[in-house]
Structures are given as C-alpha cells and as structure tokens.
Amino acid sequence: MADKIEAVFAGVDVGASRTKVAILDAGKNLIGHAVRKSGTDFTETAEICLASSLEMAGVSKEDIANCISTGYGRKNVPYSHDTKTEIGCHAKGCYHYFPMSMTVIDIGGQDNKVIKLDEHGRRVSFKMNRKCAAGTGAFLEEMAARLDIPLEEMDGLARKSENIVELGSYCTVFSGTEVLEKIRQGKKVPDIMKGLFLSVIKRVLEMDSLTERVVMTGGVVAHNPYLVNMVREITESEVLVPEYPQLTGAVGAALFAMETKG
Template structure:
C-alpha cells in the first residue's frame, strides 16, 4: 500500500505519495491558509482520485499536529535531512528557503543531522520577502526570474526589512534604475541572508519553493559555491523524508 507524507508549512502544504520502493509517484501542493486540516484534506482528496494509500499519514512542518485524521508527526529538520541524504548519500550542507523562515542543516557522511540553525527574526532571506516584492511590483515568479536573467549589473539592496526594501525599490525605479538590476539585487540580498546562517564548507544543497520557482537564485548560489545543487521539486523533500523515516 502506498504511503503519504505531508509537509504543512506556513505558506504552502506539500504532499507526496510514495510506493513500497520509496519512489515518489505523485506530488501536490496547496496554499495552507488558516486551516491546516483543510489543506491536508485537499492533498488527500487529490491523491485519492488515482491511488489507494495506507493510514496514518506522515507529517512535518508548522501544522504537523493540527490534523483530524490519523497521523504520525516528524521533525521537519530530520525529515528534510533524510530525503537529501537519500538522494545524495554524502556529507553536505542544506539551505532550505521557506515561506517564513530559512533553515541551515549540516548533514554528516552517515546521514545524521550534525547541526542546524533557523532565521526567524524577519522575512529577509525567506520566500515571503521575494513574494511580497513580486506582489507589490505586480509580476509573477516567472517574470521575476526572467528579469534577473536579463540584468546587466547588480544593484545593492540596502534595506533588509521587506517594507523598507519595497519602498527603496519603488524609489529606485522612479529614479531610472532598471527593474532587471533591482531584482538581481533582491536575489543577492536573499542569498546574503542565507549564508549568514553558517559557514558553508561542504557540498551545498538548496531546497524549498524558492529554488523551484526561481532557478536563477540557484545559479547565483553556484557562483559562490560551485558544488551547489537544487534537486527537482525540492519543496517536496521534507514530505518525502517523512515517509522515508517511517519505512
């Protein structure tokens, strides 16, 4: 019988359905909203259209214990590390860019979590920082990424706070600074906040919704860390790790 892992994040809820060989058969994500149970139910309803699966489901994330269905809750940090090690099978560092926080995880050569750190002080360096600026500029993630690809130079964003950064960007646009160069500066600002979490000494793996929808940011990480990679559909890795931990 197939198993389901669900990562109930602050912004999005991500689910995967996995077979007996620990292969992902399908994945699905929805906006979390205010009701974690409702978000998880949408995931289950989607999978039930094509698959049969066992109970309980395996959860992690902010809403991992907020369900009205049988579940086994897991640590998001350990689940993500489990999935990353399952793919790469080596010592590495992980930077996970989430909606409300950014996580740094150091994984040992036998797959254990050596240390981790989270940035929760403000939105800078998180997905919400990029999403809020994109919303204010009325551009999609695809357009945001394309503008950065077209940049000719990096404009330094001085404001770390989202509110002040938006004001700074709008002011600079009025002064004639290109939107392309500004957006490249936003990406670099996010990267700077991420790498402040820890010294990166090992192979770097970037995960989360931001590298999935903003591939340019992975390229910029690679400029600083040539070994940097981001696996396909990386925002689903924690959900996948929940299943791996219970296999």
C-alpha cells in the first residue's frame, strides 16, 4: 500500500507578466512548481499552473492544506484561501533561503521592489518603482523588440560586450530613440545590450540605499543572470540569488500558507 501523502502548501504568484506556482511539502521543500505567461485570463492561468505543479509534485488538489495567492492578480485565484502582497511574499521567500538581514531586489515584468529585512526577517522598509517602466522587464522587452532580438538571447549578447555603450535617459521611449541613435553610429549590439542591462541596474539602485547583503529575485534575474554579475561588480557587495529566483514570491506565499495553517 502506498504511503499516505502528507499535506502540501501552495503559493500562487500572479504577476503582471508571468504566473508562478510553488508547492511545498511539510518540510518546506519545493516539490512542484510552474511558470506561465499570465495572459488575459488570470484565473485560468492560475489553474493551469497549479495543475502542472501538482503533477510535478505527485499530489492532487485535495492534498493542499492551505493556499495563499499574491501578485497583481492575487484576487483572481478562486482556490486560494487568502492573499498577501508580493512585497510580503518576496520578503518571506528570500528569508527562507537566506535567514539573515538583507536588501531584496526584485526585478519583475512590470515593477521593481527594494525590500529591507532585519535579522529576524521582518520588513524594515520597502519601495516600489514609480509609475514608470524604467528598470523593469517591460523596459528590456521593449528594447529587445527595437533591436529585433529574442528575449532569451539578451543575456548571452550582453556577456559578449567588450565596450559598453551607456544610455543616458531613463524614459523607455527616449531610451528607444537613443538605442536607434547608437545603431546609426555603428555601435555593436552586444555593447548596446550591456548598456541596457546597466540602465536597468541604475534604475533599481537609485530606488534605495543597499545594506551589506543583497538578494536578487524575479523573472528578469532568472533569465538574465549576467545582471547579477554586473550588480556584484558595481556595488562591490555580496549578491545572493535563490535557486529559482522567479519563484521566490510563490515560495513566500506557500510559506505564509503553512504558517497560517499553523
């Protein structure tokens, strides 16, 4: 007879760009996860992501003891029992992986967050970007389209840069014009690409001061790890990254689910 499956805890992060689901077992191990474009029907996407995560974990919906949703679409998840903000969930997720005081930098599809945690994992302060795409995944997506480069090639191109081309403006539209100007001047695409990465980093670093230890999360970091190398170099500080940076919010939500279930 098969062993009885222990209860699991689900975290659902419906972001502006991607939906992420994390399933944790009672030992806080990540046993199932999924990422999918949020699209226009958040509820359906959350259902599909949950189904794949459960399959990966080898459990069923009935095994979920508690579920918390987060992200812009957190109210669109009918099977969730409660909601938490993505700020809270990213903080929770990061502290789970790195139980120490830190500054969390999350670079998402539509917003950035800088969250400061004390040594107990409590939030000391947080800041989100203003109503502006500068420094977010949306900025890089727009620039990739301008350069006619698939998103997945950006990281590799930036790594090839030998002579970075710095961009002066932070407005996405102005940056687009500046990129065209650089192309006209004959600048190399890898050098422009690295300049775009630097632009993202500058936007984030001007949001708040950093503490000694930095943890970076989010889809942009997950798909462009070279950004992390650049942050290490610029800040000359220790920069940590969880195993699945894009899932940090979902993991945090699942941890909240576990806590609230007692």
